[in-house]
Amino acid sequence: MARHAQVHVSTVSRALSEDPVGVGTETVRRVRELATMLGYHRDVGAAALRTGNSRLIGVLVPRLTDLVLATIYESIDAAAGTAGYTTVVSNTLDDPLRRRARLDALLSRRLDGVIIGDSHIGDTAAFELQQRGVPYVLVMRKLEGHLSVTTDDQLGGRLAAEHLLSLGHRRVGVIAGDLLASTGLQRSQGFRAAFDAAGYPVEDHYVVNSGFGARAGRIAGDQLMNLSIPPSAIFAVDDLTAVGAMGAIRAAGKRLREDVAIVGYNDVDLAANLPVPLTSVRSALTEMGRLSFEALQRRINGEEAESVLLKPVLIPRATTVEGWE
Amino acid sequence: MARHAQVHVSTVSRALSEDPVGVGTETVRRVRELATMLGYHRDVGAAALRTGNSRLIGVLVPRLTDLVLATIYESIDAAAGTAGYTTVVSNTLDDPLRRRARLDALLSRRLDGVIIGDSHIGDTAAFELQQRGVPYVLVMRKLEGHLSVTTDDQLGGRLAAEHLLSLGHRRVGVIAGDLLASTGLQRSQGFRAAFDAAGYPVEDHYVVNSGFGARAGRIAGDQLMNLSIPPSAIFAVDDLTAVGAMGAIRAAGKRLREDVAIVGYNDVDLAANLPVPLTSVRSALTEMGRLSFEALQRRINGEEAESVLLKPVLIPRATTVEGWE
DNA sequence: TCCACGAACGCAAACGATTGCGTGATGTGG
DNA sequence: CCACATCACGCAATCGTTTGCGTTCGTGGA
Structure with a gap:
């Protein structure tokens, strides 16, 4: 040349x-x-060798086939792309061993920073990055003492509860997702706290812990439908899980909404386009992705960045409200 | 050290x-x-500089929030990971300009090879890689004269058609997806050919071209339902599109299966766990991903590799078959 | 005793870019 | 006409590896 x-x-x-x-x-x-x-x-790689910054950032997610994380990753990648960064994403499957291996593989590429979307309670990835001096941000799931961009999951749970309470539901079930993920935990905590406050506490056997996804939702839904007195409404902490639960309701011979109402979470694109549109708590997924990248970028540049807590909104649809169109 | x-x-x-x-x-x-x-x-990057191979492969997809592509990418990444490769994925949104920009960005990282999952008719990405001497493989969508790993979409369309014919459907609609993607095109071609052969050709205004995804399916479904004589069955070339169409059927006051049957495509995890489980043509997504990586690896090592055409299978469920459970 | 041989390890060039510093040419003001 | 500032560009070191080749040393056989 x-x-x-x-x-x-x-x-x-x-x-x-x-x-x-x-x-x-x-x-x-x-x-x-x-x-x-x-x-x-x-050659970006050669330049990275010389200058010390690779313009490469890593993103850790539980799995990309989870629509929610895919959406967040997409917006991270979009923001990163316009800022001249390339992203590398890794499925950790919420498995500690895999996470370690993938993080090591990433780190050996000398990335400028990491966005952690699969943070688990008791997980050490964030601490390790902190110790190694690699800039990082948590997204979606939070962890005490670490910079994070999340939505207010407690509030989201409360919104769902207040909605169901206002419709007259008293005996409700919760599909709580993975207990080790802060999202599932806080959403169900917020939900139960609101029912407690209203004087209708949710009994423990009306709360089932499952994984995320449609199949897990189906199984959890079956479990709730098989209780001697099934709930009149279900709160699922994830839309796909809610879809699976809708199947369980139908399989039990009950009618959606009329017999059992259901509320999902995240308001993915699918929710509004389901045969029976799903009431869901919308968390600003793409905004979360963008903001997490911006926070990371500030950290990379040595600037200060503060944790962000976004406000969720409940979108009522046909699975809870009559005559919705 | x-x-x-x-x-x-x-x-x-x-x-x-x-x-x-x-x-x-x-x-x-x-x-x-x-x-x-x-x-x-x-430092993998420094080693790459010296040895000339980056152990980095690029993957081009339309978008990761499409469950189908996310599944394929996941299996590519898994296969690549165990072989010591890192993958970088790019959303091209099926937009030629974006594709060019993203491909350039990838190429400047000196990757060892590229897997193209968003190949379009008239697209030049494959030719460009060929010319630059970068090993590549097409996956999911094929293009004449290029190495590819796909499923037999014509056959898949035919399977759907024969299923509906055997159930007595004569006037059917097709939601054909994106005409510029070989998948949508060949699936609907296979489908129509089978109906032609049976003596019940599908009229052109019963075929609607949409994008992919639930929202597009809803719109296309509405269009079919508004025909003066609506079809008794619909073939959607993509599961999520089918879900959207199910919404349209319901909104038109018709009953699923009894009034309008529907067949989807790809058999994503969701299909079996829908409230009304969806009949779908299963294409071996994870296998496709794995095989495409293996083919690319052979190309990288200078070995010969041949195109693979996998066989789809129809999975009958409640949207077409009575009493399915 | 001497030589050959192999194992273990050091030396230095190379990969492709970035960047502080030096140098030559050009232009300008006194 | 000279001194000096300015601009454009070359020089060479540097980043962290890999790898062919050379050197040293110990061992065994003749």
């Missing part, structure tokens, strides 16, 4: 940099033209 | 390589122990 342009490689480097200082305008033009002609790209 | 171990850096390099030749067994042990103690990782 330097040979073709008849100049020194340092000149090429300067000419191709976004602020070409110390190179004649004519030379800059000539070099850049030649670069596009030859289809030449600067 | 070399200083700590009191040996030369070349010795460290050799000791840490998976086949340590030319280094004493005792030295190897000592160096490796020290490495774990110090939390030292070899």
Whole structure:
């Protein structure tokens, strides 16, 4: 490349940099033209070696086939892309061993920062990054003492509870997801606290812990429907889980809403387009992704960043409200 | 690191390589122990600079929030991970400009190969990689003259058609997805060909082209339901699109299966766990992902690789078959 | 006793970029 | 006409590895 342009490689480097200082305008033009002609790209990896920053950030998620995390990752990637960063994503399957292995693999690429979307209670990934001095941000799930961008899951649970209470439901079930994820825990805590406060505490056997996803929801829903007195409404801490539970309600011969109402969480695109549109608590997923990247970027640049707690909103639809269209 | 171990850096390099030749067994042990103690990782990027292969592969997908592509990507990443490769994924949103930009960004990381999951008719990405000498494989969507791992979409369409024909359906609708994607095109072609052969050709206005996803399915479904004589069955080339169409059927006051049957495609996890389980044509998504990586790996190693065409299977469920459980 | 041989390890170049510093050319003011 | 500032560019070190080759040393056989 330097040979073709008849100049020194340092000149090429300067000419191709976004602020070409110390190179004649004519030379800059000539070099850049030649670069596009030859289809030449600067090797980001080699530059990373020299400058010390790879412009690469890692993202840890439980799994990408979970629509919620995929949505967040998409917005992280979009924000990162426009800022000139490349993202590398890793499925950890919420498995500590896998997480360690994947994090090691990532770290050996010298990334500039990490966004953790699969934080678990008792998980050490965040501490390890802190200790190694790698900038990081938690997203979706929070952990005490670490920078995070999340929605207020307690409030979200309370919104769902108040909605069901206002519709007259007194005996309700909760599908709480994974207890080790702060999301499931806090959503169900917020929900139960509101029912407690209203004087209708949710009994423990009306709360079932499952994983996330449709299949888990179906199983948990079956369990609730098989209680001697089934609940008149169900709060599922995840939309896909709610869809599975809808199947359980139907399989039990009950009618949706009329016999058993149901509220989901996250308001994924699918919720509004279901045959029976699903009432859901909307958490600003794409906004969370964007904000988490911005927070990480500030950390990378050595600036201060504060945790963000977004406000969820309940979107009522046909699974709880009559005549909704 | 070399200083700590009191040996030369070349010795460290050799000791840490998976086949340590030319280094004493005792030295190897000592160096490796020290490495774990110090939390030292070899810099993959620097090694890439020296050896010329980055152990990095790129994956192009339309979008990760599409469950189908997320599933494929997950299995690609799993296969790549065990082979010591890291994957970088890019959402192209089926937009040519974005695709170009993302591909350029990827290429400047000097990746060892690319898996293209968003190939479009008339798309130049594959040709460009071919010309630049970057190993690549198409997955999910095929393109004439390029190495690909796909399922037989024509056959899949035919399976859906034969299923509906055997149930007595004669006037059917098709939701064909994106016409520029080979999947949507070939599935609907296979479907229509089978109805043609049976003597019940599908009229053009019973075929609607939409995008993919639930929202697009809802809109397309509404369109079919508003025909003067609505179809007695619908074939949607994608499960999520089918879910949207189920909403349209319900909104039109019709009953699922009894008034309008529906068949989806891909058999994603959700299909079996829907309130009304969805009949779907199963394409081996995870297998496709794995095989595409293996094909790419062969190409990277300079071996020969042949295109793979997997066989789909129809899974009958409640949206077409009475009394299914 | 001497030489050949192999094992273990050090030396240095190379990968492709970035960047502080030095140098030559050009222009300008006194 | 000279001194000096300015601009454009080359030089060389550097990042962390890998790898061919050379060197040292110990051992065994003739």
